Amino acid sequence: MRAGNPFDAYAPAELAQRVENAGVRKAGLALLPLLTLAVLAGAFIAFGGMFYTLVVTGAGPGFGPVRLLGGVAFSLGLVLVVVGGAELFTGNTLIVLAWVDRKVRLAALMRNWVVAYVGNFIGALATAVMVWLSGTLMLGDGAVAATAVAIAEGKAALPPLEALFRGILCNVLVCLAVWLSFAAHDVASRILAIVFPIAAFVALGFEHSVANMYLMPVGMLAGAEIDAVDIVANLLPVTVGNIIGGGVFVALTYWIVYVRGEGPGV
Numbered sequence: 001m002r003a004g005n006p007f008d009a010y011a012p013a014e015l016a017q018r019v020e021n022a023g024v025r026k027a028g029l030a031l032l033p034l035l036t037l038a039v040l041a042g043a044f045i046a047f048g049g050m051f052y053t054l055v056v057t058g059a060g061p062g063f064g065p066v067r068l069l070g071g072v073a074f075s076l077g078l079v080l081v082v083v084g085g086a087e088l089f090t091g092n093t094l095i096v097l098a099w100v101d102r103k104v105r106l107a108a109l110m111r112n113w114v115v116a117y118v119g120n121f122i123g124a125l126a127t128a129v130m131v132w133l134s135g136t137l138m139l140g141d142g143a144v145a146a147t148a149v150a151i152a153e154g155k156a157a158l159p160p161l162e163a164l165f166r167g168i169l170c171n172v173l174v175c176l177a178v179w180l181s182f183a184a185h186d187v188a189s190r191i192l193a194i195v196f197p198i199a200a201f202v203a204l205g206f207e208h209s210v211a212n213m214y215l216m217p218v219g220m221l222a223g224a225e226i227d228a229v230d231i232v233a234n235l236l237p238v239t240v241g242n243i244i245g246g247g248v249f250v251a252l253t254y255w256i257v258y259v260r261g262e263g264p265g266v
Contacts, residue, residue: 010183016097016258018182019251023098026087027108031115034087038119041086045120046127046214048077050136052202053215057140057147064203071199077211078174078194082181089116090171090210091178093246097255117209117239124213132221145222152219155212156230160237163207167241168249170206173197175246179254207238 010018029037052074059066081088092112098104131137137145158166177197184190201208216224216231 012254013258015179015182016254019094019179019254020098020101020103020259022182023092023095024103026092027095027098027104027112029087029112034112034115035119037085037087038089038116039123039126040084041081041088041116042120042123042125042210042213043127044080044084044086044123045077045088045208045210046124046131046218047080048074049124049211049214050127050131050218051076053147053151053218054139054144057143067203067205068199071202072195074202074211075195075198078177078198079191082178082194083187083190087112087116087119088210089113089120090174090208090242090246092116093171093243094175094178094251096247096251097259100252100255101259120210121213124210125217128214128218128221131218137218137222148215148219148222149224150219152216152222152224152226155207155216155219155234156224156226158207158234160233163234164237164241166205166207167209167238168245169204169241170201170208170238171242171245172249173201173206174208174242175250179250207234207241209235209239209242212238 026034052070055073056066056070059069078088078091080086081091095104095109095112099106099109137148174197177194180193180197181190184193212231212234216226216234220226220231
C-alpha cells in the first residue's frame with residue numbers, strides 16, 4: 001500500500017498510467033482472442049440486461065427505488081466483463097488515452113473498436129436469441145416479455161439528439177467505473193467500484209450501445225413493434241455518444257491532467 005494512503009494504493013496519476021498500459025495491451029491483442037473476448041463481453045452485458053428486465057418486472061411502488069434496484073442488477077454485466085475478463089467496446093474507448101500519448105497507433109485503436117463492436121453485437125444478439133428460445137421471457141405469465149417489449153419500444157422512440165446525449169452521459173459513468181476498478185486490489189473492491197456508477201447510469205435512463213444490442217433485439221423477438229431499422233437508428237447516435245463520453249470526457253480529460261507533461265501525482 002502507498003505510505004500515508006491506507007485506502008487506495010494508487011494515486012490518480014498512477015491510475016492513469018495503469019489505464020494507459022492496459023490500453024496498449026488491448027490494442028495489441030491478436031484478432032482471434034480479441035474477437036472471442038468481445039463476443040463474451042456482449043453476452044456478459046446481455047446477462048446484465050436480462051437480469052435488469054426481470055428485476056424491474058412487477059417491482060413494488062416507487063419510481064426511483066425500482067430503477068436503482070434495476071441498475072444494481074444490471075451492474076452484473078460489467079462485473080463479469082472486468083473481473084471475468086472480456087473486451088467491451090464502450091470500456092475500450094479509454095484506449096484514447098494511450099493513443100493521444102502516442103503509445104497506440106490510430107489504426108490499432110480503430111481495429112480494436114471495430115472488432116470489439118462487432119464481437120459485442122454477435123454475443124449480445126446470440127444471447128437474445130437463446131433467451132427467447134429458452135422461454136424465460138414467459139416468466140411471470142409473460143410479464144417479463146411485456147417488460148422487454150416496453151424497454152425496446154421506449155428506446156426506439158428516443159429522438160436521435162436525446163439518444164446521443166444519453167450515450168455520452170452513459171459512457172462517462174461506465175468508463176469511470178472501469179477507471180475506478182483499476183484502483184482495487186481484490187475482487188470485492190473491484191465489484192464495489194463498478195456497482196454505483198453503473199447503477200446510476202441505468203437508473204438515470206442513459207443509453208449504452210452494447211446493452212441495446214441485447215435489449216432491443218430481445219424486445220423485438222418478444223413482440224415489440226420495432227424492426228432492424230429502428231435498432232440501427234438507436235445504435236448510431238448512442239454509439240457516437242458512447243465514444244465521446246468515454247474517449248473525450250474521461251480518457252482525454254485524464255490525459256490532459258495526469259499524463260500530458262506528467263501532471264499532478266495526487
